Amino acid sequence: MNKEFIEALEELEAEKHVSKEVILDAVEQALVSAYKKNYGNYQNCSVAIDRETGEVRVLMSKDVVADEDLIDDMLEVSLTEAQQIDPRYEIGDVIRFAVIPKDFGRIAAQTAKQVVVQKIREAERGMVYDEFITRKEEIVNGTVSRKSGATLFVSLGSAEGILSANEQVPGENFEVREHLKVYIMDVKNTAKGPQVFLSRSHPGLVKGLFEQEVPEIQDGTVEIRSIAREAGSRTKMAVSSNDENVDPVGACVGTRGSRVQTVVDELSGEKIDIIFWSDDPAELIANVLSPADVEMVIIENEEEKNATAVVPDFQLSLAIGKQGQNVRLAAKVSGWKIDIKSHSQYEQLRAEGAYDDARDYDEEEDYAVLENSGETAEMPEEDVLIAEDPDGDEKETSEEAPSEEAAGEQEEE
Incomplete structure (x- = not known):
């Protein structure tokens, strides 16, 4: 190694953001392991690389012992020999000898190359992880680079993201080289490098x-x-x-x-x-059930967030939605368990005493909160409570859709 090697490391430091000092430390440690092959498993070998000239020195440390106590000349040096080097040496001192192992230049060059390549790869992986971990829960543009079964691999520039089949939208089909927007769901640092998990759903x-x-x-x-x-x-x-x-x-x-x-x-x-x-639970529930018109909302249990919404008879199917979708999404977005009842169902339950203390609904208001102190009809145990349509028809009705002001929504067919 020479000064050109140091200059090359400085260029790498500027281009790849890999510290020159980190690489040199790693090269020194790798050379120690490589040079021990020349001297067995002795632990008294060290390597020093000059940070300015790139000169590499292999040093072996030996303890100074009395002449008659000399046992292993790989670890010890006699007092007589030590004092020939410097008369001031005494028993117990440590002398570091510079040695030149066989195939010195070849071993050093190969080891340095391997270490530099490894450190560059680790640094690049680290930069990719640092970049995308800060972009978690963001939307990025990508290009489908390849397919593996139902899994798509999306090029994100400096990294490749994984869009699994579970995170794709039913009906969407992207081909290789097609552009798309994806949501960064998670970023993990693995042995194979950083993995970016994407989602479209x-x-x-x-x-x-x-x-x-x-x-x-x-x-x-x-x-x-x-x-x-x-x-x-x-x-x-x-x-x-x-x-x-x-x-x-x-x-x-x-x-x-x-x-x-x-x-x-x-x-x-x-x-x-x-x-x-709305911070008012009743108003919020009435809003989230749109496009259905809600006559009243009954707060059953505020702590457990159970409520009943009463809708006109002809809008029961609309409030429930196809296969219960409307009320299911309404429950998720509001955070309340919602039971849907038609006006006639509510009147029947009220006649049976289920809503004795309920006050009359004021038609001038958009909704009403009715405190229920009586017993309620038995309801399903599921998180989302879906009322049955008396006619057995869950298909959305074709009545006139509410205005944008009343429904507070934008629906694209």
């Missing part, structure tokens, strides 16, 4: 797309309070405004629906309901 993808499209969300004026998604089918998103002069739903919808349409296009036509968030 995570609710965070929808949230991130709106953050990119809506300036009011970026500056904090509008806040996404909750989001629930069934990827490929429908998303419900509740929003609120920190400025009374800014309509949060209108900001997300955009002029003539331009903002929400951009998000819908990226999600291959997935329907999106944008809802007003």
